[in-house]
Amino acid sequence: MTARLGLLEELRRRHVWRVAIAYAVTSWLVVQVATQVFPFFEIPNWAVRLVILVIVLGFPVVVVLAWVYEITPEGIRRTRPASAPDARPAHVGHRVARTLNVLIIALLTLAVAVLGWRVWVLQHPVGHATIAGTNARLASLPPALDVPGQSFAVGDSISQRVASASDPRKSVAVLPFDNAGDDRNQQYFSDGLSQDLITALSQFDSLKVISRDSAFRFRGSQDSPRIIAAKLGVAHLLEGSVRKQNDALRVSVTLVNAADGSVVWSQRYDKPYGDLFALQDAITQSVADALQARLVNTASAAAQSERPPSGNLAAWQAYQQGQFYTARNTQADVRQAIDAYAEAARLDPRYAAAHARMSYGWAGLASQYLIGSARDEAWARAREASNTALQLAPGLAQARRARGHLLLNADFDWLGAEAEYRRAVELAPHDAGMLFSLGNLDAVLGRVESAVVLTREAIARDPLRARWYNWLGIYLAALGQLDEAQRMIEAAIELQPNADSFHEQLAVIAILRGDAVAALAAAEQENDPSWRRVALALATQIGTDRNLADTALATLIAHDAENAPYQISEAYAVRGDADNTFLWLDRAWEARDPGVSNLLVDPLLLRFRTDARFALFCAKAGLPTATAAVAMRP
Known part of the structure; x- marks a missing residue:
């Protein structure tokens, strides 16, 4: 001792x-x-x-x-x-x-x-509730979901799978990987790797993954991981760099806990280019393991892969070039995207995803840029590509969505489009685009509450998509929730200040409130000339200056009778002129004006829902007459 x-x-x-x-x-x-x-x-x-x-x-x-x-x-x-x-x-x-x-x-x-x-x-995790305080420009953005983690019924087979991850820690955004190579033109390659990881991770049932459009807004951002994650509503960020030189490939990947900036997992890979797909699988599995996510249906996940069935890397590169141009969204870029998808399909004729994306491209040209015979040809090519995609891979969600897009916008086949969109969501229940499309179709058929739920779910997975906030505002306004609708539209404007039609929708909300001054002020802020004419024609109808109202409506008719018959019908509805309302509504149907699809969420036109002509028009257009939307008060 x-x-x-x-x-x-x-x-x-x-x-x-x-x-x-x-x-x-x-x-x-x-x-x-x-x-x-x-x-x-x-x-x-x-x-x-x-x-x-x-x-x-x-x-x-x-x-x-x-x-x-x-x-x-x-x-x-x-x-x-x-x-x-x-x-x-x-x-x-x-x-x-x-x-x-x-x-x-x-x-x-x-x-x-x-x-x-x-x-x-x-103990203070990043989530939807922190969005409001993260950045002055995005401070008005609302939480993407009213009840985080809750599943909503939109059909039994879907509602069980659409729900957001119940554990907020199991959420990730894949930021665009840096192109560390000497060739700046290889950006599409690093973007493609990021996109493939998004697609693969989205197949894990317990994992919330942010879509490309929102995640890629932070390319080169100097914001901290905590701020980026707060804007996207996730707990983790996956970032990395890619260097491709000849046949050599170096990929560095880091999974960051956004709450404290700590590294959850990190790895550098030096592989031959031929091992690219195996490398992607290894990264996906490592991230899933780190987040304790599980893949319930391996076969279903594999079916949604956007890789070429043959494993042809040249076809994959062409496909990624198409994705790169698609994201830029101008007419010239859409055409380049179509060419790239066509090259991918040439290199691998069984590449269903390339055919589906090609169908989207042609449909985009037809609906946004072309008229007459050129538009008809574009629709025909879109249909051909869609048919090929479905023949090759009937279980591919992108192929189903492409077919639904055609049925909705070219054929006005509402029920056919609904079936395709619903099948697409069943196949890819965590894909934000699929959820939004189904929500939009529900709105077309008057199921506005379901449209709100699905659109919120889509926004939760793609929270910086301005257009979706605008549509959510439209649906909420149709339900009479005008204050919340206005917040959604204002959020859309914060995200994309120069987008067309957003201020026009603010004018509609003011009209529904009966506020002529606010309606006119919103209309005058509309950026796009065509939509500004629409907004002014609508706003002036509830004012006291009848000469101004007549002039605004006459101007709209003079400039846009062929392009906007549906909006002219709306102006007459606000004016209280039932005869001209239905006259122009019939013209809109004859011209296949896409605005017709908004009828059952349009309080302006629903003021005449008790008119016998309303039911007749719905029957002609294949629309139901029942809707949860409220009508504008006379």
Whole structure:
């Protein structure tokens, strides 16, 4: 017992305990720094493990050195026994002890501060509720869902799978990977890798994944991970870089916990280009494992892959070029996208996703840019590509959505489109675009509450899509929820200030309130000339200046009789002229004006829903007469 006490006293005299504690605390801090800093310099994971190994091996060495050597006024020397004549004086030992105590207290304070900060931020996770305070320009954006994690009934087979992840920690946004190669024209390649990861991760039932449109808005952003994640409503960010040189491929990937900026997982891959798909699978599985997500139906997930069935990498590259041009969304870009998809299909004739995307492209040209025979030809090509996609892969959600888009916009076959969209959502229940399309079709058929639910679900997965906020505002206005509708439209304007029709919709909300001044003010802010004429024709009808109202309506008819018969019908409805309302509504149907699809969510026209001609028109257009929407008050 005496010998043991003597050893403990000697350990205290030689300050071995203090040195061990200081070493342990310092080591913990070093590991924290290494795990946070190394990934940003693309230092591989084995380097962090090496640091930990060196620290562990160094501990006994430090303890031995503390025992063998001591600090004296003359410097460091071998420790003398306490009974030796030249032993270190007691007052010197006390001074060294006090110095070590101060150092230990400082290190412990720093460690507690770091640990406390991490605990605090982890208890305040990033989510939808934090969107409002993250950025002045996006401060008005609302939470994407009223009840996070709740599933809503839109059909039994869908409602069980559409619900957002119940665990908010299982959410991720894949940011656009940096193109680290010398060829700046290879951006489509790094974007394609990011897009494929989004598609693959979206197949995990318990994982919420943000869609490309919203995630890619943060290309080159200087915002912190916490701010980006707050805007997107996720807990994690996946970021990386891609360098392709000849047949060599280097991909660095980091999964970040947005709450505290810590690295959840990081890896650098050096692979031949031919191993690209295997590399993507490895990254997907590593991220899913890190987030504890599970893939319930492997076969279904594989069916939604947008890779070429043959594994032809040239076809995949052409497809990614098409995606790159599609995202830019001008007429010239749409045509280049179609050419790229056609090349992908030429390289792999069984590439169903390429045919589906080609169908979208031709449909976009037909509905937005072309008229006459050119438009008819574009619709025909869209139909041909859609048929091919469905023949090749009837279980591909993109193919179903492409067919639904055709049935809705070219054929006005509402029920046929509904069947295709509903099947698409069953196949890809976490795809924001599928959810939005089905919601839009529900609105066409008067199921406005369901449209609101599905659109909110879509926004939860693509929270920076301005047009979707506008549509959500339209649906809410149809339900009479004008204050919330206005907030949605204003959010859309915050996201895309120069977009067309947004201020026109604000004017409609003011009209529904009977506020002529606000309606006119909103109309005058409309950017697009055509939509400005529509907005002014609508707003002036509830004012007291009848000459101004007549002039605005006459101007709209003079300029837009062929392009906007549906909106002219709306203006007459606001005016209270039932005969001209139905006259122009019939003309809209004859011209296949896409505005007709809004009839059952249009309070302006619904003011005449009790008129016998309303039911006759619905029968002619194949629309039901029942709708949850409210009507404008006369």
